[in-house]
Amino acid sequence: MSDYLPSLSALRAFEAAARHLSMTLAARELNVTPGAVSLQIRDLEASLGVKLFERKTRALDLTAEGADYFSTLRAAFRLVREATAAITARGRGAVLNVTCTAGFATYWLVPRLGRFETLHPEIDVRISASHRVLDFRRDGIDLAIRHGLGGYEGLVSERLVDDELVPVCTPALAAELGEKPAPNALASFQLIHDVYRHDWQLWLEAAGASAVDPSRGPIFMHGNGAYDAMRAGHGFALMRKSFVEAELRDGALVAPFPIGVASRLAFHLVYPGPALERPAAAAFRRWLLTEAKG
Secondary structure, three states, X not given: OOOOOOOHHHHHHHHHHHHXXXXXXXXXXXXXXXXXXXXXXXXXXXXXXOOOEEEOOOOEEEOHHHHHHHHHHHHHHHHHHHHHHHHHHOOOOEEEXXXXXXXXXXXXXXHHHHHHHHHOOOEEEEEEEOOOOOOHHHHOOOEEEEEEOOOOOOOEEEEEEOOOEEEEEXXXXXHHHOOOOOHHHHHHOOEEEOXXXXXXXXXXXXXXXXXXXXXXOOEOOOOOHHHHHHHOOOOEEEEEHHHOHHHHHHOOOEOOOOOOEOOOOEEEEEEOHHHHHOHXXXXXXXXXXXXXXX
């Protein structure tokens, strides 16, 4: 009996269900049905002769024995994952797959990425820049950076970038405003909108610019259209300060108005809990949070 080992699939089912305290979420992670997870756990309990869960109408709790077993199994699975990552990374370095919007990649992540590569030359960061919401398991994604309110079901969400939005333009267009312009001067210029089209209304209200129509101007729904149009001198675009800090510092762009407005929406680092068991993912997360703090 001391040499007996339960099946790996049963142990995986128990570990996932114990981590989520949900048969449904465990099934989703393992890509099986909740019934299959439940059956595997019942077979495991029968073979061990120990009850692992207290099953309630709408809840799942670990028994004392289940909690002890889960603690040991979780550590064991972590060791297996780390050993697997180490042996598959030999000779080619660790590969880390990150997804984010094209704007975040262009304005924030890529300009800073060299600093991470200097710190961790052994990690190959691969960025998928897309507005499409990808599936972590199906698409092989380790970490995601998403724009929204946070609180994604079944995932860890950490607020990453939420600095103020400010109007920016080319130096030539700023010169047309004159010295110390009032926000209402924007009534004579084109406002350029991106997919977050209500941000201009929020900024104009905060600036007290009642003479400016917030709905006026073209809307760019995809990619970096709003930024590109602004760089071409076609008007003013609202940008996060951290996205254009280098261009503002170098004088390539100008923020004529010191007023900034915070948005409820922010960029969040999003990932499944077990993702940080990979050393490469944990290192990238630490670096991202440090960079975001400035």
